[in-house]
Amino acid sequence: MLNVEVNDKGHLLIGGADTVKLAEDYDTPLYVIDEKRIRENYQRLHKAFTRYYPNFQILYACKANTNLTVLRILEDEGSGIDAVSPGEIYMALLSGFKPEKILYTGNNLRDDEILFATESGVMINIDSKSQLLRLSKITDPENVKISFRINPMVGAGHHEHCITGGELSKFGIREDEAIKVYKLAQELGFQPIGIHAHIGSGILDPEPFMLAVEKLMDIAGKVSKATKIDFKFIDFGGGLGIPYHPSEKPLDIKEFAEKITSLFMEKLDEHSLGEPAMYLEPGRYIVGDAACLLTRVNTIKESYRKFAGVDAGFNTLVRPVMYGSYHHIIVANRANEKPVEKIDIAGNLCESGDLFARDRKLPELREGDILAILDAGAYAFSMSSQYNSRPRPAEILVKDGEAEIIREREDFSDLISKQVIPPRLLK
Numbered sequence: 126m127l128n129v130e131v132n133d134k135g136h137l138l139i140g141g142a143d144t145v146k147l148a149e150d151y152d153t154p155l156y157v158i159d160e161k162r163i164r165e166n167y168q169r170l171h172k173a174f175t176r177y178y179p180n181f182q183i184l185y186a187c188k189a190n191t192n193l194t195v196l197r198i199l200e201d202e203g204s205g206i207d208a209v210s211p212g213e214i215y216m217a218l219l220s221g222f223k224p225e226k227i228l229y230t231g232n233n234l235r236d237d238e239i240l241f242a243t244e245s246g247v248m249i250n251i252d253s254k255s256q257l258l259r260l261s262k263i264t265d266p267e268n269v270k271i272s273f274r275i276n277p278m279v280g281a282g283h284h285e286h287c288i289t290g291g292e293l294s295k296f297g298i299r300e301d302e303a304i305k306v307y308k309l310a311q312e313l314g315f316q317p318i319g320i321h322a323h324i325g326s327g328i329l330d331p332e333p334f335m336l337a338v339e340k341l342m343d344i345a346g347k348v349s350k351a352t353k354i355d356f357k358f359i360d361f362g363g364g365l366g367i368p369y370h371p372s373e374k375p376l377d378i379k380e381f382a383e384k385i386t387s388l389f390m391e392k393l394d395e396h397s398l399g400e401p402a403m404y405l406e407p408g409r410y411i412v413g414d415a416a417c418l419l420t421r422v423n424t425i426k427e428s429y430r431k432f433a434g435v436d437a438g439f440n441t442l443v444r445p446v447m448y449g450s451y452h453h454i455i456v457a458n459r460a461n462e463k464p465v466e467k468i469d470i471a472g473n474l475c476e477s478g479d480l481f482a483r484d485r486k487l488p489e490l491r492e493g494d495i496l497a498i499l500d501a502g503a504y505a506f507s508m509s510s511q512y513n514s515r516p517r518p519a520e521i522l523v524k525d526g527e528a529e530i531i532r533e534r535e536d537f538s539d540l541i542s543k544q545v546i547p548p549r550l551l552k
């Protein structure tokens with residue numbers, strides 16, 4: 126989202142809508158989601174891959190953003206879903222996704238969660254032998270479509286917590302046990318249809334991804350040879366990064382697609398794997414740069430450092446605090462002004478770590494300014510909380526300059542929802 130549009134008043138636009146007006150109309154903090162950007166991101170990726178390999182399917186990793194309207198837009202584009210919990214399966218089905226286009230990659234599942242997935246008719250991506258054995262006990266193997274998540278011993282990501290392949294990862298099945306689990310599945314009466322790996326998140330360099338593709342293809346080859354399984358899909362997971370910092374370069378998606386598909390087809394040939402579908406599971410790439418968080422400066426404070434205090438906190442966007450992530454910030458009401466000072470942007474929670482930025486170069490801030498924290502479409506609302514008893518912000522969708530509310534702002538009643546005080550403690 127780093128190439129932003131500004132109108133003649135110097136106001137930042139998103140999806141053609143004036144962010145300053147949106148802040149006035151809907152109040153702050155406010156998540157603003159650009160429909161066109163979501164569609165463009167989806168189509169760019171889809172086009173890049175289908176050009177080289179038509180049997181290609183995107184499974185949107187909906188943990189990035191599960192707003193029902195976002196899900197509707199992606200269902201409309203033809204996406205499938207990568208779901209990681211029963212709740213995500215529920216939301217995807219509610220938004221109109223067909224169960225056969227949903228792949229459930231849970232980890233450390235309870236039996237009732239496995240059962241919920243099989244009864245919903247979604248495909249299940251198995252993360253451990255334990256899960257396979259329990260699945261076989263509670264379902265009819267002939268009616269469940271399964272795949273296995275393999276740890277290809279390649280990991281990558283923007284933060285240690287986001288690396289999901291390699292020795293330290295809790296995810297997936299050891300590659301040297303892959304043949305064993307597929308054989309076991311067959312003995313139990315299943316007919317596995319896929320193989321999967323997801324190595325991490327926020328990857329801007331194609332190399333580790335290529336390495337994982339190569340490893341997974343070789344594993345798929347060995348499994349297929351040993352078990353005669355005819356894979357219907359090979360799923361390379363998600364993790365495609367976006368540039369959060371102006372110095373970062375976006376992934377060249379055409380080149381990325383060309384490299385991945387040619388290696389994929391070479392390996393299909395080498396291992397006689399036929400023509401399975403290729404799946405990718407992008408979350409961040411689809412929605413990350415399609416939204417910003419608007420927040421208003423309410424306090425300018427010179428303490429030992431200079432702070433601009435805003436009306437949002439890490440309960441609305443935890444990435445800076447949790448991963449040390451950079452999010453670009455624009456003064457939405459004076460978007461053309463040059464940076465002149467370094468300032469800390471502090472949230473409104475009672476935690477000294479509650480900062481959106483340290484030493485950020487910005488125009489001289491004033492109380493009342495609207496800040497747009499960019500790239501807040503992925504892992505922003507979906508990781509939000511009511512910490513400090515702060516009701517969560519509203520979400521709006523913009524398209525061609527028009528805005529529609531897609532999630533109401535929470536109020537105090539949401540803070541007490543579902544709470545029960547034992548009557549003996551009531552006065």
Ligand SMILES: *Cc1c(COP(=O)(O)O)cnc(C)c1O
Nearest residue numbers: 186326363364365406407408409
């Ligand atoms: C989180 C996740 C993804 C998506 O990751 P992004 O970095 O948002 O693309 C894909 N697949 C699985 C299994 C995941 O857990």
